[in-house]
Amino acid sequence: MGTERMAIAVDVRHVSKSYGRNAVLRDVCLHVPAGSALGLVGPNGAGKSTLLRILLGVARPSLGNVWYNDRPLWPHPEEHLANVGGFVDTPWFYPQLTAQENMWMLADLTQKSRRRADEVLAFVHLQAVKHERVSGFSHGMRQRLALAIALMKNPALIILDEPQDGLDPARLNEMRHLIERVRRESGATLIMASHVMPDIEQLCDFIAVFDEGRIRYFGAPSQLGRGIISDEVFWEVSPVDSAIGCLAELGITARVTGSSCIVAPWDDQFDLGDVNRMLIKKDIVVRTVARRRAGLDVRLLTYLEDSHVDARSVGISAANSPE
Amino acid sequence: MWTHVQWEYRRQIRQNRSWVSLLVLAAVGVLAAVGYRQIDAQTALGSVLGLGLADGFFVPVVTLTVCNSILLPFFVVLVSAESISAERQRGTWTVLLAQGIRPWQVLVSKWVVCASYAGSATFVLVSASLAMGIMLYGWHRTLLPSGTMASTHDLAGFLAVMTVYTAIAQVTVASVALAIGSFCRNPVASVMLTMGGLIITVLMGDFPFLADVQKILLSGYFSRFVDVLSVPPNWTAMLQGVGVFGVYIILAWAFVAWRDPFYD
Numbered sequence: 001m002g003t004e005r006m007a008i009a010v011d012v013r014h015v016s017k018s019y020g021r022n023a024v025l026r027d028v029c030l031h032v033p034a035g036s037a038l039g040l041v042g043p044n045g046a047g048k049s050t051l052l053r054i055l056l057g058v059a060r061p062s063l064g065n066v067w068y069n070d071r072p073l074w075p076h077p078e079e080h081l082a083n084v085g086g087f088v089d090t091p092w093f094y095p096q097l098t099a100q101e102n103m104w105m106l107a108d109l110t111q112k113s114r115r116r117a118d119e120v121l122a123f124v125h126l127q128a129v130k131h132e133r134v135s136g137f138s139h140g141m142r143q144r145l146a147l148a149i150a151l152m153k154n155p156a157l158i159i160l161d162e163p164q165d166g167l168d169p170a171r172l173n174e175m176r177h178l179i180e181r182v183r184r185e186s187g188a189t190l191i192m193a194s195h196v197m198p199d200i201e202q203l204c205d206f207i208a209v210f211d212e213g214r215i216r217y218f219g220a221p222s223q224l225g226r227g228i229i230s231d232e233v234f235w236e237v238s239p240v241d242s243a244i245g246c247l248a249e250l251g252i253t254a255r256v257t258g259s260s261c262i263v264a265p266w267d268d269q270f271d272l273g274d275v276n277r278m279l280i281k282k283d284i285v286v287r288t289v290a291r292r293r294a295g296l297d298v299r300l301l302t303y304l305e306d307s308h309v310d311a312r313s314v315g316i317s318a319a320n321s322p323e
Numbered sequence: 324m325w326t327h328v329q330w331e332y333r334r335q336i337r338q339n340r341s342w343v344s345l346l347v348l349a350a351v352g353v354l355a356a357v358g359y360r361q362i363d364a365q366t367a368l369g370s371v372l373g374l375g376l377a378d379g380f381f382v383p384v385v386t387l388t389v390c391n392s393i394l395l396p397f398f399v400v401l402v403s404a405e406s407i408s409a410e411r412q413r414g415t416w417t418v419l420l421a422q423g424i425r426p427w428q429v430l431v432s433k434w435v436v437c438a439s440y441a442g443s444a445t446f447v448l449v450s451a452s453l454a455m456g457i458m459l460y461g462w463h464r465t466l467l468p469s470g471t472m473a474s475t476h477d478l479a480g481f482l483a484v485m486t487v488y489t490a491i492a493q494v495t496v497a498s499v500a501l502a503i504g505s506f507c508r509n510p511v512a513s514v515m516l517t518m519g520g521l522i523i524t525v526l527m528g529d530f531p532f533l534a535d536v537q538k539i540l541l542s543g544y545f546s547r548f549v550d551v552l553s554v555p556p557n558w559t560a561m562l563q564g565v566g567v568f569g570v571y572i573i574l575a576w577a578f579v580a581w582r583d584p585f586y587d
Contacts (some may be wrong), residue, residue: 077420
């Protein structure tokens with residue numbers, strides 16, 4: 001999908017944004033290295049879309065600025081958006097125009113070739129419906145058209161706001177593959193807000209957890225909630241009571257989840273193999289053992305609940321974004 | 324810039340609203356000509372416009388006089404005021420800005436298209452009522468109220484001047500509506516705000532104690548085109564009107580430039 005070009009490094013420096021008295025972003029600092037992928041996660045109204053609007057030159061920051069490759073984006077965003085593609089909010093188009101006309105119009109207005117517009121339409125699998133008016137498009141088709149518009153400039157920075165919003169599982173999968181392919185082939189920097197945590201985990205090198213206009217966490221998705229949330233281990237055993245007693249001797253608190261199933265939090269202080277051997281040695285029948293890592297969504301929720309307790313200290317770690 | 328204008332035209336042409344509104348204006352022009360026959364023109368419209376019964380040429384003059392304050396601006400405002408606010412509400416405005424397109428390029432292209440619509444609307448209204456007027460009443464050499472005999476050539480010239488004057492007035496309305504609309508996110512609100520303001524200023528013309536205020540109001544100059552029928556034509560009054568329209572257009576643009584409403 002287009003030739004590789006120098007990706008854009010993004011610096012968000014002390015950006016705040018208020019609408020009237022409503023502070024939406026509060027002193028946000030971020031550094032996104034060129035070529036990396038950042039996922040913005042957090043509850044609705046946390047400020048993710050507002051930050052994306054600022055990055056796309058749609059909303060002006062009240063304080064602070066954004067730097068693309070060490071050049072300030074504001075006050076003249078249009079001068080820096082030649083290699084930036086993306087969309088925010090629910091993407092919408094001119095309903096009286098066809099998909100191709102919408103693309104051609106933007107291609108003409110940004111001095112890109114119409115051929116390129118047709119290429120990206122094919123890339124997002126809208127070739128067959130390109131002559132249909134956008135007013136008749138489904139939500140999924142609109143999302144793909146929005147992605148096509150985002151990619152038309154062969155951008156070095158791609159900014160996507162909930163690209164999987166409202167898609168069915170098949171389309172969700174398709175969208176993930178499209179984004180993955182774009183990143184792989186273009187090497188562009190990606191900044192994406194999403195509520196689809198598996199996609200964030202799969203696509204992004206870093207995540208920034210937003211809450212109440214602040215960044216509560218910045219780092220690798222796998223590290224979110226480390227030390228707060230442990231994995232869980234499930235056993236299918238018999239007899240259950242003996243197994244719980246045996247685990248209790250080791251200081252592991254297990255609970256019954258079914259007629260012959262128990263579950264216990266697991267934080268690597270014991271070797272799971274040793275524990276299983278001990279259970280078997282005590283004549284406990286172990287039929288199944290499974291270790292499950294808490295999903296990003298669970299870790300995110302727990303992390304946010306926890307960070308509310310000590311928001312100030314977590315805020316300090318958020319400022320230490322990777323170089 | 325021309326690319327922006329071309330696409331703006333294309334979008335405008337694709338909208339049913341544009342064509343429906345022009346058809347309605349054409350129908351109004353025809354109905355005005357037909358209805359003119361039913362009234363006691365001399366009594367209702369005065370000595371100048373009452374001449375319409377004697378000549379089809381006066382039908383568009385009457386139509387313009389009746390329509391230029393509310394009906395014609397209504398359609399112009401409908402198209403212009405929501406031109407930007409509808410884009411903002413729909414989200415296409417965001418798409419344009421995110422492409423690095425300068426807001427002023429969009430605004431200028433919209434202004435060109437809205438101004439074209441204002442001119443077209445005036446032309447359609449005049450053409451329909453003129454065609455119907457000539458069919459019903461003919462077009463002859465006519466004795467003007469001043470006692471001067473006007474040839475058909477003179478009458479055609481007068482009508483052309485009046486049409487251009489009204490078109491300029493409507494372009495001004497479009498400019499003001501576009502400026503107000505650029506501050507609104509709700510198209511209905513922007514139309515209501517602009518039309519509300521226009522109706523209030525027109526009504527203010529009925530209060531003698533507000534005569535001084537009328538001098539600075541846009542609506543106070545809408546009907547100055549009738550001065551072309553004076554002998555000699557009162558060009559000064561008409562030029563004054565055009566000057567006021569120009570000032571309003573400049574003020575509308577300056578206000579938008581000053582407040583810069585394009586980014587959130």
